[in-house]
Amino acid sequence: MKHVSILIPNEAVLASIVDARTIFTGANDFLQSMGREPVFEVQMIGLAWDTKVHNGMFSVHSDLLLSDLHRTDIIIIPAISGDLENAVKVNQEFVPWIINQYNNGAEVASLCIGSFILASTGLLNGRECSSHWITAEKFRAMFPEVTLVDGRIVTEQQGLYSSGGATSYWSLLLLLIEKYAGREIAIMAAKIYALEIDRKSQSPFAMFTGQKKHEDDPIKQxxxxxxxxxxxxxxxxxxxxxxxIGRRHFERRFKKATNNTPVEYIQRVKIEAAKKQLETSPKNINEVMWEVGYTDAKAFRTVFKKITGLSPIDYRNKYNKEAAVV
Structure with missing residues (x-):
């Protein structure tokens, strides 16, 4: 049986704690209904017996205090909220314990913006990580030694798991259920909780807002x-x-300031404008393509799919009910 430790951080997002507990205990219930033994021992682990979460609106009771748990197999770090630098700071007591457990063979999984706590351990340095796309700029500023992977729903490297934004963490939880309880139980969980199994990308949900939190005024212009x-x-x-500015110097400065090359930035701005048109207008794909400065339909489709993970038609059908092709 695998011991699952669901941490209860300060500034935690309540839903991610509840959902993690639900899916692991649910998997046990499914196994028992089939006459099989449960796979997971699930405990809520806190720094105190009761931790206020969700801006103090709720309190979560611990099954066990962190100081009393000496061995675990799977650590779940729920999402956090609020001022992220402060949220990381007030949860530093978890860090040496997580490092010690990982070095003793435990796997560690962060849900959504829980990646900030995982990254603060240093275990992700030189490795890849997924997180919510909306906090990407902040994450890169705080953890420059970690490679944040844009768009990917789940990233796993050497027993360190991370997931993309918001409910993307269900994909990571299903992955862990499949790994330890089997594909059949993972599919059952996906059906019962109405989840999409094997989702790979959060790109269709991302909104590009530009990266202007830097001090290079010519680049900002x-x-x-x-x-x-x-x-x-x-x-x-x-x-x-x-x-x-000389071209090569301009490209270096632009990349440093925005984390995109100038060409990537131009593409992302144009595709974001195209997405808004496809979401809200009755215009056809060619009309939208022309309005964002593309004249080559193949190039437009290629760049659009690279950035969003969907073709322009599939994207319109997903988000524009009135224009969807039946």
Missing amino acids: AQEYIENNVTEKISVEDLSSRYA
């Missing part, structure tokens, strides 16, 4: 120019010349 001229064909040469 270039970003604003790109965003205000979405219908135009803009080259890197045009931008570097406009702001009187």
Whole structure:
């Protein structure tokens, strides 16, 4: 039997704690209904017997205090909220315990923005990690030695698991159920909890808002120019010349400031504009393509799918009920 420790961090998101407990105890129930032995021993582990979560609106009771648990097999780090630097700070008491358990063979899984606590352990340094797309800029600033993977729902490296944004963590929880209880139980859990199994990407849900939390004013001006001229064909040469910066130096500065090359940024701005059109307007794909400055349909489809994980038609059908193709 695998011991599952669901941590109860300060500033935790209550739903992620409840959902984690639900799926592991549910898997046990499914196994027992089939005449089989349960696989998981599930305990809620806190720094105190009662921890206030969700901005103090709720209190979660621990089954066991962190100081009294000396051995576990699977550690679940729920999502956190609020000021992320402070949330990491007030949960540092968990860090040496997580490191020690991992070094003794435990697997560690962070749900959504719980990745900030996992990254604070240093265990992810030099490795990849998934997290909520909306906190990507903050994550990279706080943990530059960790490679944040945009778009991926679940990342796993050497017993360290992380998941994408919000309810994406169900995909990680299902993965762990399948690993330890089998595919049949994972499918049963997916059906009973109405979950999509084997989802790979959070890209269709991401919204690109630009990365302007930096102090490089010419680059910020270039970003604003790109965003205000979405219908135009803009080259890197045009931008570097406009702001009187040599091309190679401009590209380096742009990448450092935004974590995108200029070409990637232009593409993402255009595709974000196209997404909004596909979500809300009755325009066909070619009309949308022209309005965001593309003239090559194949190139538009290729870039759109690379960024969103869906074709333009599939994206429109997913989000625009009135324009969906029946």
